[in-house]
Amino acid sequence: MQKFNKTTIYFVGPISNDVIDIVSTREANILISQMDNKGKRRIKPIENLIAYKKANPTHKIKIIIDSGAFSVYKSGGKVNTDEYINFINGIIGDIDYYVQNDKIPGTINKKPSQYLCKQAEKWTWNDFLYMESKSKDPYKLLPVYHYRDNIRLLEKILTHRRPDGTLIDYICIAPLKEKGKHRLNCPWLKRVHKKILELNPNVKVHALGFMQLKLIIENTWLTSADATSCDLSAGYGSLMTPYGQVKTSAKALENKDPKKSREHILNKPKKLPFVKEYVDDFQFLKVKGHPFYDSEFAKCNIPTWEEVLLKDSRGRTILNCLYLKLFEQNHPLIQKHIKLASW
8 A cells, every 4th residue: 555644634623522532632633714604703613622722731732723715605705804814813822823815716616717716816815915914923824725726826825935034834725626526636736746846845735625535645745634524524424434435324324315325334235344344443442452552542432333323423423533533643444444445
């Protein structure tokens, strides 16, 4: 199996304290948007996360705040840059980074015109410069380069100088998220990497909303990426596995729509034994002497197959979190099942 360097996984918030307890056994990395999908501010969840971090000083928790541009873009809204930067300035000492307010052209799942892309690209760059000028700590501000942006914007970002004359040391890239077109990210990532090597080879790169784990393995230069909410996936009845997301909830099995009920893992006899073995293998994290043993994760209340199957979402949430943390660490349990899944 192809080996890869560690790419830090950021969990998308807001997430429960139970989840933070699991993922912060070594280091918890959390990206949380200041806006929800309905355009409402998420002040309280962010304050709760900061309070949790302060109350648990032994937990290694890193926080990235996102503007919420993509969240409100899906509902046709906008993010007020002045309100966003004022909010950030009030919590700047409690967070590690924050993502600029960026503009995404067009509407969701519809290719925008070249004109709209050019306008959005210009707006994004100007807003970055504006936020940098207003920030109490511009070194924590991360610029964004989108899939549909002209390569010239990436060149501007990579050669831009901070107030002290240094190059930007951390940037965000936003791969394509349109349904059925994820394969286009592969050549795009190669072009982005080539330009980085030319202009700013030491820059760190965060991939926004990017959980194509196969491509993360192939692109070892990615410093970090953020994952779909473990809580959200679990709540919709899905278990995240090397064999893809699989439905395990009773609701999915009992769905009156035959097409949807057939998606349940119990109705997939070829995949079922592999997924069950995958879930069962998590119990070996607690068995001393076993190759999968892990002293930190052994402290977690790891659900069994019976608890994951047809039960409430908590068991799925725990396993989803463990999956991403073990993937991040290139753990032998994940290596085994990636190989079985023929990645």
